[in-house]
Amino acid sequence: MxxxxxxxxxxxxxxxxxxxxxxxxxxxxxxxxxxxxxxxxxxxxxxxxxxxxxxxxxxxxxxxxxxxxxxxxxxxxxxxxxxxxxxxxxxxxxxxxxxxDLWVDVDEFETCMSEGQVAESAGDDDAASRAYHRAVDLYRGDLLGADLADWIVPQREYNRALVLYALGWLRADALRRGRHAEVITLCRRVIGIDPYHEEMYQTLMLVHGRRGELGQVRNWHRLCVSKLRDDLDVAPTATTRRIYHRAVRGELREPVLTG
Incomplete structure (x- = not known):
């Protein structure tokens, strides 16, 4: 093979x-x-x-x-x-x-994405999660990431959009299930692909705020502001500012169960 x-x-x-x-x-x-x-x-x-x-x-x-x-x-x-x-x-x-007798990672990736979308449409979150996780595991970096040729760009951007969708779905699923460590990992993965994805910064501040990790809240807010301002010349949205201020005031922190 x-x-x-x-x-x-x-x-x-x-x-x-x-x-x-x-x-x-x-x-x-x-x-x-x-x-x-x-x-x-x-x-x-x-x-x-x-x-x-x-x-x-x-x-x-x-x-x-x-x-x-x-x-x-x-x-x-x-x-x-x-x-x-x-x-x-x-x-x-x-x-x-x-x-x-050929195996190509792009083909396998797109098959996993299709399976995930079918499962998602059918309301089978467990099957969708498995398929999207397989797709994300296959995505080891942008398509021919070191090659700057123009012909690669459409396929590269298509696959990038797919993996961002999978990561976004998995992030939302993990957030619903209260899997904070997984949420953090998924958000960081998205930002590694798209450093301007403001919703991921919001989620990171939300999760770290719930965990009482205010240093992490400040760090992610600072990075978000820097990326948007310095690279795109735009300010964070009101939602980002609201999550940040609620987090640093301790309003998001989950109660610690004792006894």
Missing amino acids: MRVRFFGDFAMHACDRPVDTLRGRTSSLFQFLLLNRGQTVRRERLHEVLWPGREWSSTDSSLKVAVHALRRALRTTADDGAELPVEIAGQDHGYALHAD
């Missing part, structure tokens, strides 16, 4: 051995075709992906050379020369990647 991870740093394994024969445009071509596997991608689109800003010409052989280099790189693994279960098929107007 070939296993490919797109979230965070790109990684590929075949028969549990790392495959690191792809470099530069060869790697970009493989990644794009793999994310669109089973579909014939037009030559013009592939040229745009590999050479953005350069005018396409039907007489340009650069793409043909890149495809040849990719096929050659895929023939063997780095370790034992075993053939990879991948085929790059050429058509009159483009190329398509076909693969058998």
Whole structure:
């Protein structure tokens, strides 16, 4: 089986051995075709992906050379020369990647998200929680996070929106169940992806306020104000200010049970 991870740093394994024969445009071509596997991608689109800003010409052989280099790189693994279960098929107007016995983290992530949404719609919170937790575990970072290529942005933002939804649902579920430590972990995870998500700062102040952890309340409020003001030139909402002031006055603290 070939296993490919797109979230965070790109990684590929075949028969549990790392495959690191792809470099530069060869790697970009493989990644794009793999994310669109089973579909014939037009030559013009592939040229745009590999050479953005350069005018396409039907007489340009650069793409043909890149495809040849990719096929050659895929023939063997780095370790034992075993053939990879991948085929790059050429058509009159483009190329398509076909693969058998393949696991891709993006596919598994989107499957888990779909399962979670179905369970959520059916009112099965336990099943939704399990599915969303699996999706969140698969998301090890933004799609090809170190790559700044324009073609990645739509897919990256789509997956980011999905994981933020899953994290938000899990945060609300944990808050309802009184699982404060889990709420804190989930909120921090959201802020790591979207540092301007004001509702997560509000939840952190709320939970720490309930626990009487006023230093944490002040720290999260300070970070929220700084991020919104310095990066976006906006002020926190009235809700954020209200939660903060209630927390520091001790109005949110839960009573301590004795006896």
